[in-house]
Amino acid sequence: MSTVSQTHTAVPATSVKGAARAGVMARPGAEAVQEKGWWRAHKWLLLRRASQLGILALFLLGPWFGLWIVKGNLSSSLTLGVLPLTDPYLLLQSVAAGQWPYKEAVLGAGIVAAFYLLFGGRLFCSWVCPVNLVTDAAAWLRRRLGIKGGKVPSEYTRYWLLGLMLAASALTGSLAWEWVNPVSMLHRGLIFGFGLSWGIVLGVFVYDLLLASRGWCGHVCPVGAFYGVLNKTALIRVTADKRAECNDCMDCFAVCPEPQVIRPALKAVAQDHPLILDQDCTSCGRCIDVCSKDVFRLTTRFDRSES
Amino acid sequence: MSTQKNTRPSADGKSGQARRRFLKEMAGAAGGACMLALGVGLYGTEASARPASAIRPPGALPEPEFLAACVRCGLCVRDCPFDTLKLSELGDNVATGTPYFEGRKVPCEMCEDIPCVKACPTGALDRELTDIGKARMGLAVLIDQETCLNFLGLRCDVCYRVCPVIDKAITLELVHNPRSDRHAMLLPTVHSDACTGCGKCEHSCVLPEAAIKVLPYALAQGKAAEHYRKGWVEKEAAGGSLIGEQQQLPMRGLEDRKYGDTRVAPGYVPPSAEPSRPAGIDSGWKP
Ligand code: SF4
Ligand code: SF4
Ligand code: SF4
Ligand code: SF4
Ligand code: SF4
Numbered sequence: 001m002s003t004v005s006q007t008h009t010a011v012p013a014t015s016v017k018g019a020a021r022a023g024v025m026a027r028p029g030a031e032a033v034q035e036k037g038w039w040r041a042h043k044w045l046l047l048r049r050a051s052q053l054g055i056l057a058l059f060l061l062g063p064w065f066g067l068w069i070v071k072g073n074l075s076s077s078l079t080l081g082v083l084p085l086t087d088p089y090l091l092l093q094s095v096a097a098g099q100w101p102y103k104e105a106v107l108g109a110g111i112v113a114a115f116y117l118l119f120g121g122r123l124f125c126s127w128v129c130p131v132n133l134v135t136d137a138a139a140w141l142r143r144r145l146g147i148k149g150g151k152v153p154s155e156y157t158r159y160w161l162l163g164l165m166l167a168a169s170a171l172t173g174s175l176a177w178e179w180v181n182p183v184s185m186l187h188r189g190l191i192f193g194f195g196l197s198w199g200i201v202l203g204v205f206v207y208d209l210l211l212a213s214r215g216w217c218g219h220v221c222p223v224g225a226f227y228g229v230l231n232k233t234a235l236i237r238v239t240a241d242k243r244a245e246c247n248d249c250m251d252c253f254a255v256c257p258e259p260q261v262i263r264p265a266l267k268a269v270a271q272d273h274p275l276i277l278d279q280d281c282t283s284c285g286r287c288i289d290v291c292s293k294d295v296f297r298l299t300t301r302f303d304r305s306e307s
Numbered sequence: 308m309s310t311q312k313n314t315r316p317s318a319d320g321k322s323g324q325a326r327r328r329f330l331k332e333m334a335g336a337a338g339g340a341c342m343l344a345l346g347v348g349l350y351g352t353e354a355s356a357r358p359a360s361a362i363r364p365p366g367a368l369p370e371p372e373f374l375a376a377c378v379r380c381g382l383c384v385r386d387c388p389f390d391t392l393k394l395s396e397l398g399d400n401v402a403t404g405t406p407y408f409e410g411r412k413v414p415c416e417m418c419e420d421i422p423c424v425k426a427c428p429t430g431a432l433d434r435e436l437t438d439i440g441k442a443r444m445g446l447a448v449l450i451d452q453e454t455c456l457n458f459l460g461l462r463c464d465v466c467y468r469v470c471p472v473i474d475k476a477i478t479l480e481l482v483h484n485p486r487s488d489r490h491a492m493l494l495p496t497v498h499s500d501a502c503t504g505c506g507k508c509e510h511s512c513v514l515p516e517a518a519i520k521v522l523p524y525a526l527a528q529g530k531a532a533e534h535y536r537k538g539w540v541e542k543e544a545a546g547g548s549l550i551g552e553q554q555q556l557p558m559r560g561l562e563d564r565k566y567g568d569t570r571v572a573p574g575y576v577p578p579s580a581e582p583s584r585p586a587g588i589d590s591g592w593k594p
């Protein structure tokens with residue numbers, strides 16, 4: 001192994017590419033930890049976890065400690081008795097099923113949709129959604145155990161499902177996706193009690209771990225697909241502006257939940273600017289963390305500069 | 308935006324092979340999604356039944372509309388001061404995440420300001436309901452006349468006493484007790500024009516298993532055929548019989564009585580009839 005790292009000094013053996021050459025298991029991000037230190041190499045991950053758990057904590061303060069800052073759950077909530085927030089995809093299903101909701105719910109959905117339309121829909125996936133903790137855990141374990149194979153469905157499955165669930169809502173007259181939606185099952189479960197819904201969440205974990213790498217969030221979840229549509233005009237974007245420094249270690253591809261979005265920006269495929277504009281990018285910042293060369297940076301969609 | 312589109316294989320126009328691969332992937336995606344959607348749809352249709360003991364909150368839309376309107380947020384649950392309402396969990400056999408209560412466990416206290424309805428952001432709980440007395444969550448039914456203590460001739464009356472709409476929603480109907488033949492029975496009787504389905508009666512029934520239960524309307528009530536008419540109602544509405552007054556024939560042996568009076572005095576023995584067998588304790592028979 002030492003000989004390998006000597007011959008390929010540019011790509012360390014812990015990286016995806018180095019490990020592939022050496023025939024050992026990759027530890028994407030290890031080089032970044034060495035170069036930048038543990039905290040900087042986990043900055044965005046820690047911030048995201050703080051956001052995810054913080055939002056969950058706001059919902060739990062009420063039922064656990066009687067501090068009612070936020071009531072309800074991600075489906076619909078009321079903050080400090082004045083701010084209504086409602087999941088717009090849920091409300092669309094309700095409308096498809098033939099119900100026109102009260103103005104509180106419509107206003108709540110409008111606020112949520114406007115926020116994500118402006119800043120980026122899939123911020124929901126990486127900074128809010130509780131299932132992200134589950135699928136991230138599955139992806140991490142899959143990497144650590146070196147589990148390969150399984151069958152990943154097409155990444156367009158989620159967009160079909162997004163539309164089909166609206167159609168199914170219209171046909172059955174009920175909120176079709178809510179019969180199984182792991183996002184609300186998990187969030188509601190934590191706040192109001194699980195029953196057997198933990199089984200659905202466990203199913204998602206096992207699916208991602210054994211059957212399909214990043215299968216759920218990257219290929220199936222229609223909620224993520226809906227927020228992906230809202231992500232088309234995202235203000236917050238990641239840029240690979242120092243792509244000239246890239247040493248092809250492939251670590252960013254290994255940790256990115258939507259690896260297909262990186263290539264156009266990093267390798268200038270079918271675009272010349274280094275901005276990741278694909279609607280599937282969740283702005284999670286993992287690529288920023290694991291890159292030892294600091295190629296990536298969080299910025300706005302208008303910043304096409306390259307350094 | 309156009310550059311972004313280019314990252315998708317669809318616009319990889321140069322190669323027909325890429326397009327074919329893309330179309331194949333799309334077909335696979337559509338097929339997979341259809342299977343999943345079908346599964347979810349079938350499961351949803353299957354799982355939208357509701358057990359008879361699960362009662363929806365006041366103001367809830369009829370069940371099919373309710374399932375389309377309720378986003379399962381639990382805001383109604385949070386604003387119920389008596390912790391009556393509960394969001395269904397997977398395995399409760401009520402559409403997962405929707406609010407319900409069971410009268411036997413925690414009944415609805417019929418809050419005058421109906422906070423649960425006010426809290427609902429979607430209209431699954433209808434704000435047209437402003438008078439809790441007009442709520443129709445379900446209908447109480449004295450379902451077991453064999454164990455109800457009042458039907459056995461005792462004076463339990465608990466369901467009657469606890470009813471928030473006492474003497475309107477539930478009354479005690481005086482009936483002769485044929486078993487003792489000398490006592491009365493006071494039968495708890497529910498009236499659908501006033502019962503809100505709050506479940507207080509079911510909750511407080513003293514039996515180990517309540518003899519009075521609140522049921523969803525669809526289970527609690529029968530339905531008369533559209534064309535049925537009640538003669539006495541029609542007669543009163545019309546101010547007289549629609550088919551002319553009926554012939555009143557004399558009843559032999561009762562000619563001195565008013566029409567319809569067939570009462571028999573105690574100890575009365577019909578002429579030319581054998582003394583009847585003693586019936587009850589108070590039959591007047593002496594050894
Ligand atoms: S894809 Fe779905 S489950 Fe995954 S993070 Fe986004 S909303 Fe949550
Ligand atoms: S490109 Fe970077 S920010 Fe976007 S999803 Fe992948 S890892 Fe996250
Ligand atoms: S009326 Fe009052 S007690 Fe009954 S469900 Fe509503 S909030 Fe709860
Ligand atoms: S507040 Fe309304 S939408 Fe929310 S759970 Fe209750 S009935 Fe459903
Ligand atoms: S459910 Fe029972 S207690 Fe409630 S109104 Fe009806 S009869 Fe009265």
